[in-house]
Amino acid sequence: MTETAAETPARTSTIRLVLVDDHAILRQGLRSVLEREPDLTVVGEASSEAEAEAVVRACKPDVALLDxxxxxGSEFEGLSLCGKLSAANAELGLLILTTFLDEELVVRAVQAGARGYVVKDVDTTELVRAIRAVAAGESAFDARSAAAVVRSMNRHSEPRQGLTDRExxxxxxxxxxxxxxxxxxxxxxxxxxxxxxxxNIMRKLEVSRRAEAVYAASKRGLI
Incomplete structure (x- = not known):
């Protein structure tokens, strides 16, 4: 069920969106669907990493939808862009909208700063719900990406000698x-x-310098 303004946390009356996808026809379709909602407006579009950074700087959106x-030439250029936008725009809600569903990708997107991850065949109601949630500072995942996150968290919950897989x-x-x-x-x-x-690595290995961490890890057979 689509949320109403009264059901979501306080936010500005209109959610400003930037669409980042290398296919113009998909951006046009998204714009047409999303702007039917009274509280959503598309303020900018981009087809590349460089364009997206420039559009976000110029338009200052509330949410960016990223493929x-x-x-x-790059399967996952959007991950790099997600990290850059997150680092430069702390208040920006980043929502991945893509055809790829892979556990590692979902986790990497979250680590890069994404607040949500939905697959492109999601229905309009769920997409709008995800946008509103991300704009409100909440997380938003469709059922499949949420399951991927849970599986990954369970897999990483037993660290090797105190270190997680990412560490x-x-x-x-x-x-x-x-x-x-x-x-x-x-x-x-x-x-x-x-x-x-x-x-975290230095704390867990009980060292105070990067070189000491490498040495200690080598002695323990971690690398």
């Missing part, structure tokens, strides 16, 4: 000498999130 595939990924890149920014780029997360993981 993961924005070019023929082990960060640790391997740390051992390769990558900075927080480069680790973030490799894992499609923000530099701040990478720094958080590095701090």
């Amino acid at each position: 993961l595939k924005l070019s023929a 082990l990924e960060v640790l391997r890149l740390l051992a390769a000498g990558l900075s927080n920014s480069r680790i973030g780029e490799q894992l499609y997360i923000s530099a701040t999130t990478a720094k958080f993981h590095v701090s």
Whole structure:
């Protein structure tokens, strides 16, 4: 059931949207469907990562709908964009709207700053509900992506020697000498999130420096 204004937390009367998809016809279709809702208005569109960053800066939307595939050369360019927009716009609600449904992708999108993840064949009512939830600062997942998140959380709930799977990924890149920014780029997360993981790794390994973390991890057979 579609939410009414009275059922959602306080927000501005109109939710400003930016649509990011490399197919113009899909953006046009989305715009036509979404603007039938009295509280939704599309203030900008973009077909690439660079366009999206510029449009978001110029239009200051409440929610950005992002596809993961924005070019023929990159399957998941949208993950990189999600991380960049999240880092630069703390209040922006990021909602992934894509054809891809993969547990790792859903988790990576969340780690990159997405508040929601829905697959493109979702019905209009559910999409509108997700947009309103994300605009209100809540999470929004369709049934399939929510199940993927739960499965991933269950799989990661038993850390290896105190480190989660994600922390082990960060640790391997740390051992390769990558900075927080480069680790973030490799894992499609923000530099701040990478720094958080590095701090957790050092705390769990009971060391105070990055080099000591690599040495301790090597001795324990983690890398």
